[in-house]
Amino acid sequence: MRRDRKAQGLVPVPEWVGDAWTIAAPLGLLYLVTALASGVSSSARVDLGYMLVNLVIVVGLSIFVSNSGVLSFGHLAFVAIGAWTMSLLTIPVNMKDSIMPALLPVLRDASLPPLVAVLVAAVVGGVVALLAGAALMRLHGLEAGIATFALLMLVVQVLTYSTALGPRSGQSMVGIPQSLDLQSMLVIALLMVVVAWFYSRSRSARLLRASRDDITAAPASGIHVTKHRIIAFAISGAVAAVGGALWAQTNRVVQASQFNLDFTFTTIAMLVIGGMFSLWGAVVGVIVVSVLNHVLGLLESGLQLGGVIVSLPSGSRLIIVGLVLIVVLILRPGGLTGGREARWPLRPKLALGLSRNS
Amino acid sequence: MPDTPVNGETPQNAASASARPEPILDVQNLSVAYGGVTAVAGVSFHVGPGELVGVIGPNGAGKSSTLLALAGAVRGKADRLTFEGTSLLGRKPEQIARSGFALVPEGHHIFGALSVSDNLRLGEVARRDRAGLATTREWVLELFPILREFLGRPAGLLSGGQQQQLAIARALLSEPRLLVLDEPSLGLSPTAIDTVFEAIAAVQQAGTAVLLVEQRAQQTVAAAARTHVLGEGRITMTLGPADATDAELLAKAYLGS
Amino acid sequence: MTSFLQALIDATSAGAVYALAALGIGLVFGVLRLANFAYGEIITASAYTLIIVWPMNPVLAVLGAAVVGVAVALAMNYAVFSWLRSQSAATLLIASFGLSILLQRIYEGIFGANVLSASVASGLSTSVNLGGVRLNLLSVVTIVLAAMLLVGVQLFLTRTSIGLQVQAASADFRIARLLGVRSGLVIAVTFAISGFIAAAVAFVLTVQSGTVGPSFGVQPTLFGLIGAVIGGLRNLRGAVVGGFVVGVALSLLTSWLPPEINPFRTAFVYLLVIAVLVLRPNGLFSAGAGKVRT
Numbered sequence: 001m002r003r004d005r006k007a008q009g010l011v012p013v014p015e016w017v018g019d020a021w022t023i024a025a026p027l028g029l030l031y032l033v034t035a036l037a038s039g040v041s042s043s044a045r046v047d048l049g050y051m052l053v054n055l056v057i058v059v060g061l062s063i064f065v066s067n068s069g070v071l072s073f074g075h076l077a078f079v080a081i082g083a084w085t086m087s088l089l090t091i092p093v094n095m096k097d098s099i100m101p102a103l104l105p106v107l108r109d110a111s112l113p114p115l116v117a118v119l120v121a122a123v124v125g126g127v128v129a130l131l132a133g134a135a136l137m138r139l140h141g142l143e144a145g146i147a148t149f150a151l152l153m154l155v156v157q158v159l160t161y162s163t164a165l166g167p168r169s170g171q172s173m174v175g176i177p178q179s180l181d182l183q184s185m186l187v188i189a190l191l192m193v194v195v196a197w198f199y200s201r202s203r204s205a206r207l208l209r210a211s212r213d214d215i216t217a218a219p220a221s222g223i224h225v226t227k228h229r230i231i232a233f234a235i236s237g238a239v240a241a242v243g244g245a246l247w248a249q250t251n252r253v254v255q256a257s258q259f260n261l262d263f264t265f266t267t268i269a270m271l272v273i274g275g276m277f278s279l280w281g282a283v284v285g286v287i288v289v290s291v292l293n294h295v296l297g298l299l300e301s302g303l304q305l306g307g308v309i310v311s312l313p314s315g316s317r318l319i320i321v322g323l324v325l326i327v328v329l330i331l332r333p334g335g336l337t338g339g340r341e342a343r344w345p346l347r348p349k350l351a352l353g354l355s356r357n358s
Numbered sequence: 359m360p361d362t363p364v365n366g367e368t369p370q371n372a373a374s375a376s377a378r379p380e381p382i383l384d385v386q387n388l389s390v391a392y393g394g395v396t397a398v399a400g401v402s403f404h405v406g407p408g409e410l411v412g413v414i415g416p417n418g419a420g421k422s423s424t425l426l427a428l429a430g431a432v433r434g435k436a437d438r439l440t441f442e443g444t445s446l447l448g449r450k451p452e453q454i455a456r457s458g459f460a461l462v463p464e465g466h467h468i469f470g471a472l473s474v475s476d477n478l479r480l481g482e483v484a485r486r487d488r489a490g491l492a493t494t495r496e497w498v499l500e501l502f503p504i505l506r507e508f509l510g511r512p513a514g515l516l517s518g519g520q521q522q523q524l525a526i527a528r529a530l531l532s533e534p535r536l537l538v539l540d541e542p543s544l545g546l547s548p549t550a551i552d553t554v555f556e557a558i559a560a561v562q563q564a565g566t567a568v569l570l571v572e573q574r575a576q577q578t579v580a581a582a583a584r585t586h587v588l589g590e591g592r593i594t595m596t597l598g599p600a601d602a603t604d605a606e607l608l609a610k611a612y613l614g615s
Numbered sequence: 616m617t618s619f620l621q622a623l624i625d626a627t628s629a630g631a632v633y634a635l636a637a638l639g640i641g642l643v644f645g646v647l648r649l650a651n652f653a654y655g656e657i658i659t660a661s662a663y664t665l666i667i668v669w670p671m672n673p674v675l676a677v678l679g680a681a682v683v684g685v686a687v688a689l690a691m692n693y694a695v696f697s698w699l700r701s702q703s704a705a706t707l708l709i710a711s712f713g714l715s716i717l718l719q720r721i722y723e724g725i726f727g728a729n730v731l732s733a734s735v736a737s738g739l740s741t742s743v744n745l746g747g748v749r750l751n752l753l754s755v756v757t758i759v760l761a762a763m764l765l766v767g768v769q770l771f772l773t774r775t776s777i778g779l780q781v782q783a784a785s786a787d788f789r790i791a792r793l794l795g796v797r798s799g800l801v802i803a804v805t806f807a808i809s810g811f812i813a814a815a816v817a818f819v820l821t822v823q824s825g826t827v828g829p830s831f832g833v834q835p836t837l838f839g840l841i842g843a844v845i846g847g848l849r850n851l852r853g854a855v856v857g858g859f860v861v862g863v864a865l866s867l868l869t870s871w872l873p874p875e876i877n878p879f880r881t882a883f884v885y886l887l888v889i890a891v892l893v894l895r896p897n898g899l900f901s902a903g904a905g906k907v908r909t
Contacts, residue, residue, distance in 0.1 A: 157882035322717030455795035484795025
């Protein structure tokens with residue numbers, strides 16, 4: 001993140017290298033962190049699984065937020081839908097009968113291999129996001145934030161109380177097989193980063209970014225902005241639903257009340273700490289907050305450090321993540337990455353994205 | 359206006375001649391930049407006690423930026439920027455307003471949802487004390503009699519000219535020693551403009567110094583002791599009242615050639 | 616008929632609570648463009664004070680709750696929001712969200728995750744007989760309290776110099792400062808009043824439930840905020856009415872929905888919220904509703 005003022009005098013690296021770097025850096029970093037963390041400890045491997053899940057969710061969220069500039073507090077709705085789809089499609093039929101006696105027959109009998117179930121989750125999440133987006137995407141600013149949040153609450157309420165779609169009110173779904181190992185999760189996470197990257201280079205995303213403004217500003221002009229927002233919302237909903245599917249088979253207990261404010265906060269904090277307006281920011285944010293979470297988790301359960309047991313009261317994790325979020329917002333409102341995509345770190349520097357200073 | 363001899367002198371001489379009494383506002387080498395864009399590039403001028411000083415120039419010449427920097431609403435850099443001897447640099451707009459400096463910004467920003475009388479009450483916020491308040495109120499309502507009729511009415515229902523009068527009246531209620539006006543005639547009808555210029559003359563006669571930024575060159579030059587012409591962030595020329603009749607000079611000043 | 620009247624009074628009192636929350640949130644939003652999600656944690660702080668102190672001394676509890684509400688609100692302003700003044704409304708909202716979660720965990724650390732109970736003002740939980748209609752005394756007290764606060768705030772905003780300055784700052788902060796309105800003072804006063812209102816909300820809710828937990832204030836804040844947004848955050852009266860409407864809708868749906876779909880009452884409210892936002896994006900009562908593009 002070092003800023004080289006002397007860069008201007010240097011011959012710029014060819015543009016395609018800079019372009020390629022914006023995808024190579026997040027993929028490389030993600031791969032590296034996963035490879036390193038999986039060798040640390042078994043508790044690190046557990047947290048690593050959740051990190052990959054959160055990565056997919058936050059990348060999904062960032063597809064919408066970073067390109068449209070509109071804040072969404074409701075993406076957990078699609079995560080919930082993805083988790084539900086995954087659970088209903090992979091829990092064995094006999095178990096479904098006992099925990100969800102009133103389930104719709106078609107859902108009761110449905111059973112698919114895990115990877116296909118993930119794909120179906122993406123489709124369901126995408127379709128719901130498309131329909132919701134068609135209704136909501138003319139909104140902007142706080143109204144958009146509240147409307148997306150209302151959508152999340154609506155979905156959670158329906159999933160909590162609807163026995164045709166799940167267990168009796170407020171009870172949890174269990175028996176979800178853990179069918180994807182860390183390696184396949186990593187592949188899916190990398191794939192989602194690639195999806196987000198390709199989307200961000202599409203004409204639709206470029207048009208959307210051109211209209212991106214402060215969320216308090218006047219509504220973006222023209223009907224086409226709404227159209228491109230809906231597209232972004234649908235794709236981002238589909239990716240978030242993939243995150244939900246992964247979450248279901250990582251957590252293996254799924255309950256509507258889990259898609260709550262704390263979870264919403266964690267995903268938004270990751271995005272904002274990394275930098276709301278870039279894919280690189282989303283990836284960096286998830287990794288930084290996950291590592292922080294893991295270390296704090298170790299401290300909460302008591303860590304032996306040179307003969308002294310250091311331990312934090314439980315619940316300090318969210319306090320510290322909340323503090324980090326506020327401090328980042330005060331000191332660096334653009335997030336750790338400043339909202340930029342990854343930049344070629346070696347000499348000669350890229351001219352790309354550097355502001356011209358006289 | 360104090361007896362500053364200006365007639366028959368060149369504008370430059372006029373400027374230095376009136377520098378004798380301690381100026382109420384002293385600006386030396388003021389510059390303002392937004393991001394990398396320079397709006398004001400080293401402007402120097404002063405306003406003496408009770409003096410009327412004009413600033414004219416085309417749009418984008420840096421007039422409003424100069425005033426906003428004086429009022430503390432945007433950050434400026436200057437070798438010296440003092441009001442009644444104390445520096446304005448780094449002070450908050452509300453502190454400056456409370457020190458007897460009143461800016462009426464461009465576009466008569468009145469509070470449309472509040473009544474005329476509430477708008478006027480807000481003008482009293484910056485007063486040092488309430489002594490003489492009744493007299494000021496009475497004087498202001500005599501200057502702008504139309505406001506008295508509409509005291510209870512939402513200010514948003516006033517016409518553009520009436521809103522401008524209200525904005526000036528509101529500023530006067532703080533009993534400023536310096537009244538700064540940013541294009542008060544903008545968008546007004548000819549009659550309304552006359553009312554505004556008459557009021558400005560009356561304010562000056564009452565002893566308040568006035569810094570008047572305008573697009574109406576002729577009227578401003580005629581009324582002001584000195585009128586500085588601003589172009590691309592610098593003072594390009596300074597005119598005296600005698601120049602008001604020189605149409606060619608005014609045109610030249612305006613076009614910045 | 617009697618039950619209808621009772622339901623109506625109950626609905627009005629529920630509406631009054633959310634109208635107060637919307638008022639507290641709307642006041643601060645007007646001046647700062649901050650939709651304060653952490654408003655709930657001010658309510659919670661006052662509620663803890665009431666529940667803990669009431670058994671020892673009721674008068675002290677009420678005074679303490681008011682002081683704590685004002686103090687927590689001011690502390691939020693100085694510790695967090697005063698550092699973010701130049702940021703966008705989105706940044707402020709996210710920061711307040713973070714602050715909300717953080718404070719909930721801090722309350723959990725101090726008071727434990729379980730609820731604390733005490734019966735606060737149990738005398739209000741009785742029914743009174745008014746002309747043959749049995750009314751919940753608390754509902755009546757809530758309505759009166761809310762009405763008093765609304766009138767009080769209205770008088771403050773229109774009759775006092777500081778109140779007028781708050782109105783001016785809400786309309787155009789830049790111009791207000793040029794008139795000598797002290798930004799720091801106006802913001803602090805606004806936070807203090809919103810903290811006082813939060814204490815009133817806490818009082819009504821603790822009398823109702825007799826318990827308090829770390830996330831006690833989340834629900835009223837959510838509905839207050841939602842109400843304020845659908846009523847139009849840029850216009851305080853609209854915000855208050857919006858909060859009232861949400862409360863009334865919740866209460867009426869609870870008493871009138873048939874049992875088999877009653878669990879979905881909250882879902883209906885959210886559906887209603889989405890519908891209102893889609894149909895009137897600038898708020899139910901905003902004059903600018905004509906700006907809706909079709």
